[in-house]
Amino acid sequence: MTVIRTGSPLDWREVCAVAAGAPLELSAQARERIGAARALVEQIIARGMRAYGVNTGVGALCDVVVSPAEQHTLSHNILMSHAVGVGASLGAQETRAIMAAAINNYAHGHSGVRVELVERLVALLRADCLPEVPALGSVGYLSHMAHIALVCVGAGHVNWRGERISGAEALRRLGLEPLSLEAKEGLSLVNGTPCVTGLAALALQRAHRLLDWADAVAAMSFENLGGQMVAFDAGSLAYRVSPGLAQVGARMRAALLGSGLLAAALGRRTQDPLSMRTIPHVHGAARDVLAATAEVVNRELASTTDNPIIAGTPEEPRVFSQAHAVGASIALAMDSLAVAVAQVAAMAERRLDRLVNPLVSGLPAFLAQASGTRSGFMIAQYTAAALVAQNRREAAPASLDGGVTSGLQEDHLCHATPAALKALAVIDNSGRIFGIELLAAVQAYDLQPIAAERAPYTQALYSQVRAVLPTYRDDRPLADDITRAFHMIMDDGPPPLPGPLTVRPSRDFCIPAPTDCVAGSAAASANDALPGAVGT
Incomplete structure (x- = not known):
């Protein structure tokens, strides 16, 4: 069974299906929404609108303005500095669940990443070529998705067909080139709640x-x-x-x-x-x-x-640099x-x-x-x-x-x-x-x-x-x-x-x-109950 991210979000059972090995695909509608959000980012950059992590630093550096020439470097560096996980790696199901939740999040069309980036995560899932993700080191999010994203740029490591290989070698075997991240993509790759949502x-x-x-x-x-x-x-x-x-x-x-x-x-x-x-x-x-x-x-x-x-229209793009990642x-x-x-x-x-x-x-x-x-x-x-x-x-x-x-x-x-x-x-x-x-x-x-x-x-x-x-x-x-x-x-x-x-x-x-009432006999009937599955 293939799970398709359509105009509706995935539910928890669909995330579990992907975690168990089902392929995940993007519908044309999902791709369109992702592309439209990317176009809004381009407008924000062109207009010089201040946007956290797009043309500013992150965390306590949120008021430091980053020039257009430095925005690629900012995105790339975010991955490197946020990949700080330690300890044993997550299992295959846990990693796949997090990746599925991340793809689902980008498909809402308010992150501003390119379709090519989301498709890269889809390709890794399809090949069951799974990034090595240390389990510990998060106070909320950030580190788990950073380790997953490393592979997209040819860094980090993956576990594939029982072998541990570098992210660069994994992309080579898949016939893919490392991505060069653009403005906002580094931040979108590491923040949000896909890590906890997939695990949940x-x-x-x-x-x-x-x-x-x-x-x-x-x-x-x-x-x-x-x-x-x-x-x-x-x-x-x-x-x-x-x-x-x-x-x-x-x-x-x-x-x-x-x-x-x-x-x-x-x-x-x-x-x-x-x-x-x-x-x-x-x-x-x-x-x-x-x-x-x-x-x-x-x-x-x-x-x-x-x-x-990222929201609004190309004529009036809007940026909400607030707290929905918490x-x-x-x-x-x-x-x-x-x-x-x-x-x-x-x-x-x-x-x-x-x-x-x-x-x-x-x-x-x-x-x-x-x-x-x-x-x-x-x-x-x-x-x-x-x-x-x-x-x-x-x-x-x-x-x-x-x-x-x-x-x-x-x-x-x-x-x-x-x-x-x-x-x-x-x-x-x-x-x-x-x-x-x-x-x-x-x-x-x-x-x-x-x-x-x-x-x-x-x-x-x-x-x-x-x-x-x-x-x-x-x-x-x-x-x-x-x-x-x-x-x-x-x-x-x-x-x-x-x-x-x-x-x-x-x-x-x-x-x-x-x-x-059944008077407590061992032969009590079961036909007066609520249905079996909870959470459906």
Whole structure:
């Protein structure tokens, strides 16, 4: 599938498609808008209108006038001085997502770069010839796109077909000449929010998949621990107004439909621990955050995030040298998403602890096949606890870090790109936590003392895991199993839930009449739920 940047902006799912390898093309309409904006830049230069980064220096040098003869040098030098990233490089998907978001931004037609420059980025994507982009060193934007742009002028490095080569050699192999940047192009190449927006799109995709797995894995733990299905009763949940909560409640009812284990546990307890009975509340709250974050990211993709913005007509060109490159809204959204995912994962670790603790599980200690000589999942729970603690540190808000740069000119920093990188790290950590819970839940089924059938859905999940990983008997490094489970969770979604999940007719999520309630049985219907995908 080819993604085409038309008159409408890309949405986050299209950015993810390009990140996964889909080609990106510019429509004729997009090219026309880019060209029209470039014509306005030429008028601004010809008229001697002061425009930040066009005929002035940048940052604290914004009042230093740059002559027409020096404007090419200014653009070129901006790339060199702003390419200050450090640390390990971003992955291929992350780099492609940033490039797609940048092309989308230029196609709004308010940046003033040449069509040839945007086509150069398109060509690199088409060839999957990806610039080497160090992940660290940004307080908001600048460095990531600078490293990408280096390749356009024959500098920097790329990773292509498993080989690291110079930007100059990459262009030679592609049959392309290095570009000579013109006025404003250097600045447009490094500023704006494409770096955080591309990364945020990937965070949305990975968080969406993770939350689907969170529901599935939680259902397995809930079943193993003999939970009370009344926690997912549709009538009860409807008293709290939350689309995410209603959706998760329906998903849990569908996942546990027909469980003999839960039928045997019916009425055993008045209420379950919070890590079990608040699955709809916590997972649902995270889904609500996910939906809100998707709106923010799509708004960012629909916005021009350049500085300055070029507008007006050839007769009356206008320049807005203000602050649209600052990503406060998306920084806050990324911080919120990281906290939401971290909370869901923290509760998973608490369920995991209950599975391995014989005082509350009714299962063999630490899910070991033989107590004393085997430790089972004792230390795997330590790993999960360590990852929860790391998530807590990573989820501290980047958007509040602040700082002062550029000689007091840039005296408020939102740290948008670091917020997105932290969110991705939290999602990865959480995938490992859920991988450990998944393995423990499958092991718990093997050790269940109750002779009763599992729900068809959880049985399918059990069979999927056991098809690639046998019962754990302390006979191999458990880390290898955890890695397999992590990739199972992060690389694809869980099996689809049984039955259609349809919307119950309602007005403003009104509370259903008591006759609509399901009375908490293990055979509760799934047909009174909200639809599956959040953020569409």
